[in-house]
Amino acid sequence: MTALLASVRSADEAFDAAHAGAELIDLKEPRAGALGGVATGDIARIVVALRARYPVRPISATIGDWPNHALDEITGCVLEVAAAGVDYVKVGISPGAGAEQCLRHLASLPAAVVPVLLSDDGVDRALAALAAQLGFVGIVFDTAGKNGRTLFDCVDVQTLAACIADARARGTMSAVAGSLGWRDLDTIRLLAPDIAGFRGALCDERDGRSGTLDPRRVERWARALHGETVAV
Template sequence: MTALLASVRSTEEALDAAAAGADLIDLKEPLEGALGGVRTDDLWRIAHALRARYPVKPISATIGDLPPDALDTIAARVAEVGDAGVDFVKVGVMPGPHARACLTHLAGLDATVLPVLLSDDGIDASLVDHAATLGFEGIVFDTAGKMGRTLFDCIDGATLARYIATIRASGAMACIAGSLGWPQLDQIRTLAPDVAGFRTALCENGRTSRLDPRRVAQWADALHHAAPSAAA
């Protein structure tokens, strides 16, 4: 089964998503970019409300969009977000000359970091291999651009399948996101990642609009149950 990660920006959205069947609640502010960070006091407030009603439901949060060579700033934000009461801290890593060092740095921080490999221009296999050696609990493939191109437009399914196998062999969760929607459902089911993350597909009118719990429920059902067979 692929778990549903729902990205939310408020307490109301978080509680709605959890009640509608989202397996993981991800806190981010879509107005601030692909991995825009929620204000720290709001992070604490949302996490506290979720814990009160759903004490074992995992919560992740992003630190904001930062360049991979800003290691001190990244470390400070990871500590700040981690102290807000979330289970996982998501950090975007853009491919390039600083990506490998950034991943190594993230692995040494005192928080449960999920590196998000931003894959708009593809991801080199050696970077995935390196990430898989560092002991992360999960590794995410996502896109920085949210203008219509999906993750599957950036990395073909066969390559993603190889990367997911590498990550799982290391004992980590393999997670995907990146403007995914109903046209990609069959590809998601074929790939069968541990987690699939969504924002736009769960909202009423684009990623900056209100999350719709009915859409969350539809996606939870689609991911938790296999497609009906042709003979059914």
């Protein structure tokens, strides 16, 4: 079964998503970029409030969009977000220069980092294999561009399936995200990642990912990922 990760920007959205069936709550500010970060003070407050009602619901948070070479800034953000009490800290990795070094650096930090492999130009299988080898608890395959193209428009699905299989063989969770919608449901089910992450698909379609989360959409996606037939 694939679990639903809902990206939320506020405590109200976090409660709505959790109540509607999202198995993982991801704190992100979509108006600040692909991995736009929520202020760490807000993260800490949301974590406390959410855990009071949902004590075992995993919570992740992004650190903002940084280039691979900005290791000092990335380190500071990772440690600050981790100290706010989340279970996982998500960090974007762009393919190319500095990607391997950044992954190795992240693996050395005293935090539960989940690398987000930005795959707008295809999946870097070697980078995905390295992430699994380094012992990260999970890997996310996502896109940086939010321009109407989904992850599956950008990657070779067979290569992505091989990366997911490689990760699973090493005990590493895999997640897919990147402007995914209902037309992608069959592919998600075929790939069977551990987690599928959404933002825009959970919001009013008139406003997209910058709009307000709709708990009815969260509920439909949770049911669909669990194999139920739902009206869309």
